[in-house]
Structures are given as C-alpha cells and as structure tokens.
Amino acid sequence: MLDSDGEILGSSVVRTGIDLPSATQTAISDALAAAGVKDKDAEGIRIVSTGFGRKNVSRADASKTEIACHARGCYSFYPEAITVVDIGGQDSKVIRLDASGRRLHFKMNRKCAAGTGAFLEEIASRLDMSLDELNGHAAAADSETTIGSYCTVFAATEILARIRAGADLASIVRGVFSSVVNRILEMAPLEGKVVLTGGVVAHNPFLVKMIAKRVEGSVVVPPEPQLTGALGAALFARDEPRD
C-alpha cells in the first residue's frame, strides 16, 4: 500500500493456499491494518492485482501481469536500463528494460519447475530440511555436487544417488543452487545491471552471490524483494485511472 508520493505505508504476505478469495481479502486487510487504515475507510483506495490469481481479485480495480509489475517495481528503485530476474515460486522470468523503464523483451521459464522456487521446495522436502535451512548449507559448502538433470523429479533421483555415493549434504545443496542458477542463465542473456527479485532471492542470499559470480554486470537486490511485484502493482494503481 502506497501513498500518493509512492511511500510504502503497509504490506502483507499471505500464502494463497486453496482459498484465493479469502487469501486476497486477508492480504488486503492486513496491508491496510499495517498502514493504519480501517477496512471500512478503504473505499477510495485503488487496487491493482497481479500474479497468477490476478483475475480473481474481486476488489481490484484493474489487473496487470506480474511481468509488468516486477519491472515497474524494480525500475522504481533503479531508474536506468536494467535486467530484472524474478525467481518466483511457480515460474521465473527475465525482463529487459530500457533506460526509460519500457520493457524491451521478457522471457518466462518453460513449462516445468526447473529454475523456480517449486524446485527448491521439492528438493528441501526430499532432503528432509526446511526451506530456510537450504541457504545455510549452500553457503557452508566447500565443494559442489553436480546436479545435471533439468527435471525436478529426476534431479531428486539424482540426489538420492549422490547421497548413496557418500556426497556430503552441504555440497549437494550447493549443487542444487547451482542448478537453479544454470536454468536462469539459460533463459536469456543477463545484460547490464541485474536486479533480482522474488521470494526465493529474499530467503536465499547465497543464491544472489552465486548469480553475481556468473554475470558480467553488477547484481543488486531491492529492499524486500518478495514485495517488488506488489510494489509495481501499487505504483500502477497510483498512476493509472480506474478502468
């Protein structure tokens, strides 16, 4: 939630679960509460929805794709030609912006979980650890086990084979991170300044370091990267008249 100057007044992150309408309602109410606004006073507030469920938010005045919103959110922090890389739970995208913030090109990952948060979730569960633990292991590793497969299920099988062969856990997790980085680098050239967003980056700072090592330009992460898409949506809501 923003004021007309673009200052962030409140935000909220809610797991969508299976009840999209109630999840969006909770997210909106929580964000309003964080901004100190009562739900009943929210009448005049413009709402733009984004992401996979964007068409199902009944209170929204308009919707924009997450591609538009991540681009907009990142550009608000870095108003220059940038390459935005959003590593989301379901998909990943690379978006190229020119110096005036216009999208030149975007690319989404192909139809599978490779290179997304879903891949990390699956692997964490196979390794019997929570998602939060992955980062620590990857950072602590002094070697890396190669995970070659594109496919999440085959990668999991590959990991089991590595465990049987005696590879150490940290080195496996480092290999898993590397796999995510490889999938991202295969999507499109990461040119110029690279801005990383999305929940995966927010929770796994070591992944950022690994990407930075593999690209030529600088790599930056905006504050609260899991909110960049929402910020972009809010900026659209502020600037655009109701549909």
Next chain:
Amino acid sequence: MAEKKEGRIRIEAGKQMKKLMADHFYELDEAARTGKRKVAWCTSVGPAELLRGMGFLVYFPENHGAVLGATRAAMDYIPVANAAGYSPEICSYLTSDWGAFLKGETPLSKIYKGIESVPKADVLVYNTNQCRDVKDWLACYAREWKVPLIGVETYRGVGEVTGTHVEGIAYQIEELVPTLEEVSGEKLDMDRLKEAVRLSRECSELWKKVLDTAQAVPAPITFFDGTIHMGPAVVARGTQEAVDYYNLLLPELEKRVEGGVQAVPDERYRLYWEGMPIWGKLREFSTQFFELKTNVVASTYCNSWIFTALDPDDPFRSMARAYIELFIVRDDRQKEKYITKMMEDFKCDGIIFHDAKTCPNNSNSRYGMPQRLAAETGMRTLTIDGDLNDMRCVSDEQVQTQIEAFVEQLAEVTA
C-alpha cells in the same frame, strides 16, 4: 476464461462451408463403403491436383488431425498411440489420428451422422516437404490395409528455388502416375489434370485474396477465422466447389472492409502468428485476443495453402515449383524474408512464435530466428510453448500471462 461472444460478427458464408465439408466427408464415406470411386489419402502438400486429375476422391489425414485437435478428442487417443510405441515427442496429429484408428473411433462420427470411420484408402500418397512424420503416418495405414504407399521425397531447407529442384520433384511426381493408373484402372487424362491444376490455382488466388483482406486496418477477419475458413482450400483444392466457396466468402469480407467492420472491435494491436495453431485452445485464445483488443491478422499457417505457381499449361513442373516454394520447405533466410514482408504488408506490431512440442517443422523459434529478426528489424517477438494437439504440453495460465504481458509491452512501446 470467460467466453464472451458479444461483438463477434458471424461470417455468413460459413453455412455454405459447413455444407461443403459435410459433402466432402459423406462423398468419401460412400466411396470407401461402396467402392464406387477410388479414395486416395494425400498429405497436405501431396500432389492433390494429380490425384484429382486422375479421378480419385482425396482425403487429407492432417485435416482429420486438426478435427481431432479442435474437438479435443485428441487427448483420448494420443495416449493409445503412445502405449503402442509411438512416442509423445512425435507429431501429435499422427499420434492422435493413429490412436483413434487403433480404438476404432473418429470424431467425424459425432459431426456427421452415419459416418463410422475414416474412409479406407486405395492408395496413400505423401510429400515429405514438411516432415518425415507424414510418411511414417501413412505407413501405419499402408501396413494395416496393405495398399500402396507412394510419394515425393522433397528437398528441405531450400534457399533460392532452382531449376534442378523443380525438375527433380516434377520427375518424382510423374513417376507416381503408373501406380496411380494401376489403382484407378484409368489412364492419365492430361486435360482432366490441367483442369484440376487450373481450379487449384484459382482456389489459391481466391484464398490469398481472402487472407489479404486482413491487411486493412482494422481487419475484417482474424487468424482464428482463417483456421476455420481454410477448410475448403485444404480439402477441396482442385475442385469447382472450393472456388465457388471463396467466390462467396471474398465479397462478404470486402464488404466488411468497405464498411469498416472490425473482427475485433476497437482493434488496438495487430499480431502475426508463426507456427501451428493450438487446436485444442482456439476458442480460449481467440477470446483472450478479443478481450485484449488485439487481432492476430496474419499467419504463416493459413498462408501455407497458397500455390500461385500452379500453371495448367505445365502441370508437373508447376506443381513441383508450387510445393517447393512453400515456406516450410525453405531455409531460415528465406523464411525471415517472408515473415518480414508479411509483417509489413499486414502492418503488424509484433509476432508470436508458437514452439509446438511435437512439430519441430513448424516451430521456427528453435534456431535463433526471433532474436535475429528482433536485432535486424526491431520486430517485437514472443515465443510461447505449446502444441497443436497434445494439450498436456500447454500450460494455459503461463501462455495467457505471456500473451497479456506482450500486449502490455506493445502498449508501452507504442505509447
């Protein structure tokens, strides 16, 4: 996605087209059941003119593939063929069609009462100018029915079409004649062949004019209309009925252009579709573009049934030239030139490449073409992953998000 029909304007000629298609299938069905006329199966750019000129009724399995896709029956049959050893990675026209045959079913039965199966062939004729799959596909039936499988092995990746190309293919087409005479029991009648070539040429010219009406801004038809109204050009080229149909459709569209009638109301953006249609989702995509006020005005696909090189005075060589000049047979340089010209002629704002999982032959994004075109011409490109018939390869949400984002992007750059 909601199915909004408001604002869509029905094409009146469509009723006549339905009749033409019904007549086509009933005629084939009767011929196959009674043996009164011989039936030839022919791939889309097989020598249909020759077959018609020799008195065969012609059936096009790819058209059946499209029916399987558009009715979504394909999803019942692809797994059957997969289980029989035909990989999910090969042409899903082939797998859906062969799976349906293995199950003894066809969606034609639901559309045309009384038809129980595809018409049994007396001869199977292919042209590999598009892919090897068509030959493998017809080979399934050749083994099953023990009927001759003959065809033309075309050069692929052709740059400039040369006399050598034309002579080579013309020779191969002529070589088909003895077998066809044997099957039909009749000698080739050159006058009849010339007439079929003349009618096919006339059909091509009319069909091209139909598609070219979409050069008007705003356009009177969409790519989605094209995929339906191309039916007669696909199944009846070389007949008077196809010519009559486009003589009916063309004036209706020209009238639309004169009256400023828009197929997509408030047309804001114009796109080019490169690659196969996603048959199982035509309605969803056409609705999405409609809601985005974006018209897909041109495509390689619909233009692939234009054979203007046909010349009744030189049937064999002109057939050869017409089949080789086609987009799908050409090298990337020629394809890029073609697309660039089409984008200009149809005043397109961007191009969508459909990377069809099971048809590499119609997926032109795989060797860097979108990137080259973008760098050379500034063209705005989007590549989506999908398939013609295998809907397991299509992620609705992802594709629709990408299309929506592409249109948002066009709005930004054209603002």
